[in-house]
Amino acid sequence: MNLRNPRLPLLVAGAVAAVTLPFWAGDVYRVHLATLIAAYWILVSGLNLVVGFTGLLSVGHVGLLAIGAYAFAILAGTHEINPFVSLVIAGGVGGVCGFLLGLPSLRLPGFYFAMATLAFALIVTEVTLAQQELTGGGAGIAVPGFGGPFESPDGFYWLVAGIAVLFTVFTWNVSRRMWGRAMIALRDSDVAAASVGVPVYKVKLTTFTFSGVAAGVGGALFGALQSYITPETFVFELGMFFFICIVIGGRGVILGPFVGTIVLTALPEFVAPLANLGQFFYGALLLIVVLLVPEGIGHVFTWLRERRSPRTTDKQVVTPDLERLAAAIRAGREA
Amino acid sequence: MSVADVAASGGLQATRVTKRFGGVVAVDAVSLDLRPGEIHGLIGPNGSGKTTLLNLLSGYYAIDDGTIVLDGETLNRTPVQRRPFLGVARTFQKPRLLGSLSVLDNAMLGGWRDARAGFVGTALALGRARRDDAVLRARALELLHGVGLGGVLDRRANQLDHAEQRFLEIARGLAMRPRFILLDEPAGGLTEHEIEQLARVVTTLRDGGIGVLVVEHHTDFVFRICDRVTTLNLGRMIAQGSPQHVRNDPEVIRVYLGA
Structure with a gap:
């Protein structure tokens, strides 16, 4: 749905740049930053299906990120389980928590659903503070790396980037098939969705559970990248940050939120004055996007293309082809 | 026609269905049967309960009294999301399309009941989703x-x-392979x-064996294409029968058609 041929060279160039990044990035910090973007994107790619496609306003995914990170730290660190096995389990724990959170809250209308996810994020913070024996409480907990070839910053970057590509492919596959259409139907008109038989609650719950898996995996990799986590690492602003990445990137697209994640993570690091502005920068950018391009930066490309080759919207009269219609109806009967 | 006859011929039958909103009785013991391969018109003044009846048949509202039977099976408690699977499609008075998607994507959405691939299979690009x-x-x-x-x-x-x-909504409904389609003011x-093109499309649906219910204000259109017509007023049925019969019914003329 979103991959048109003119974009292909751009995507190939982007892929080459991403694979070779450690060779041209210059210093270790930039590789660290790229790894951080990839870990964030794993979460955002799943959240994008929830927010951008299904239209559910979840602002609490930072809680699921924390759960993934702590699960990984406890399994791979405290219990010394193989990090890859721990990673898979962390994803599973994220999925289960997403499912359990979605089970009651997805019945709520939009605003109350957002409040439920917010409350969830706050509860996770309190639990990690309280469960000292498990999480180290306010002092935090060390998170082991993956060892072997993934111990070096470059190796770990490739690992995280590879998993990020995997999740991007998952979400792209979903978005361009019937599931993607059903999700957008829930976002734009749940009445229409129900009228064609889309099981509203089931689609929402499935999508939300998937986003929990993505958040769990992203959280595990995020934790391993930080190498030490405390409840302070998972401030509520981080949850808003993920949400804003998608709003700025645009709804119902994948590339837009991806660019949004890169820009919002990297820009304050490279443009020093922006870093001083901190949250103000995010706020200002959000305001500009919402006021000027409410459909998000992902749609600027579409808009430019349509400006370059304006569509001839001459009024043409609907002229049914009745024989073809009759044949199509007959085919439907026999199917 | 008795219940057994309709069940045998296959049909969507509402018997004495009633719907109340607070103290208002929007639909009051109305009976209507929709048979395959017929166009059934539903007319009446504004607020007479036409759209409410359509919403009862398609499951958006639960009925307070009466029965809705499809091929001898009671649908009273079947949720709206299940009705497409039983072969009942509908369109809306104000078209409800997905504005950001293409015409083709919108029509494809109608085929949801035949989409077999699950979420995981789709994510992993297993052949079924394709x-x-x-x-x-x-x-x-x-x-x-x-x-x-x-x-x-x-x-x-x-x-x-x-x-x-309007035509896209009909195409989306037909993508469900319905046996009955309920059109809410398609000529509006x-x-x-x-309207001429619409009439040709609707008669083609009928000839294809689909039962069509048309809720409409364009009485010329209704009397021209319908096989049977039901008239409602204030939630009650005041006339039912052939277009000829309903058109000449004094009560219908008095409350709706005018002299």
């Missing part, structure tokens, strides 16, 4: 060409004019010429 898409795309293409939207397949639905939106806002 086959689903291919089948449903081919079906949607034929239907869109059939209703006359073959020239605007890639246009976003929010760029369609009013008539195109259409030009004379477009």
Whole structure:
């Protein structure tokens, strides 16, 4: 749905740049930053299906990120389980928590659903503070790396980037098939969705559970990248940050939120004055996007293309082809 | 016609259905049966309960009293999301399309009941999701060409004019392979010429064996294409029968058609 041929060279160039990044990035910090973007994107790619496609306003995914990170730290660190096995389990724990959170809250209308996810994020913070024996409480907990070839910053970057590509492919596959259409139907008109038989609650719950898996995996990799986590690492602003990445990137697209994640993570690091502005920068950018391009930066490309080759919207009269219609109806009967 | 007869012939039958909103009885013990291969018109003044009855048949509202039977099976408690699987499709008075998606995508959505691939299979790009898409795309293409939207397949639905939106809703409904389709004011806002095209489409559906319920204010259109007509007033049925019979019914003339 979103991959048109003119974009292909751009995507190939982007892929080459991403694979070779450690060779041209210059210093270790930039590789660290790229790894951080990839870990964030794993979460955002799943959240994008929830927010951008299904239209559910979840602002609490930072809680699921924390759960993934702590699960990984406890399994791979405290219990010394193989990090890859721990990673898979962390994803599973994220999925289960997403499912359990979605089970009651997805019945709520939009605003109350957002409040439920917010409350969830706050509860996770309190639990990690309280469960000292498990999480180290306010002092935090060390998170082991993956060892072997993934111990070096470059190796770990490739690992995280590879998993990020995997999740991007998952979400792209979903978005361009019937599931993607059903999700957008829930976002734009749940009445229409129900009228064609889309099981509203089931689609929402499935999508939300998937986003929990993505958040769990992203959280595990995020934790391993930080190498030490405390409840302070998972401030509520981080949850808003993920949400804003998608709003700025645009709804119902994948590339837009991806660019949004890169820009919002990297820009304050490279443009020093922006870093001083901190949250103000995010706020200002959000305001500009919402006021000027409410459909998000992902749609600027579409808009430019349509400006370059304006569509001839001459009024043409609907002229049914009745024989073809009759044949199509007959085919439907026999199917 | 008794219940058993309708069940034998296959039909969507509402018997003495009643719907109350607070103290208002919107639909009051109305009976109506829709048979395959017939066009049934539902007319009446504003607020007479036409759309409410359609919403009861398609499951948006639960009925307070009476029964709705499809092929001898009671639908009273069947949720709205299940009815497409039983072969009941509908359109809306104000078209409800997905504005950001193309005409083709909108029509394909109607084929949801035949999409077999699960979420995980789709994410992993197992063959089934691709086959689903291919089948449903081919079906949607034929239907869109059939209703006359073959020239605007890639246009976003929010760029369609009013008539195109109405025809797209019909195509989406047909993509469900329905046995009955309920059209809520399909001629609303259409030009004379477009109503003519609509009449040809609707009669083609009937000839294809689909039972069509038309809720409409364009009485000329209704009397011309319908096999039977039901008239409501203030939630009650005041006349039912052939267009000829209903058109000449003194009560219908008094409350709706005018002298």
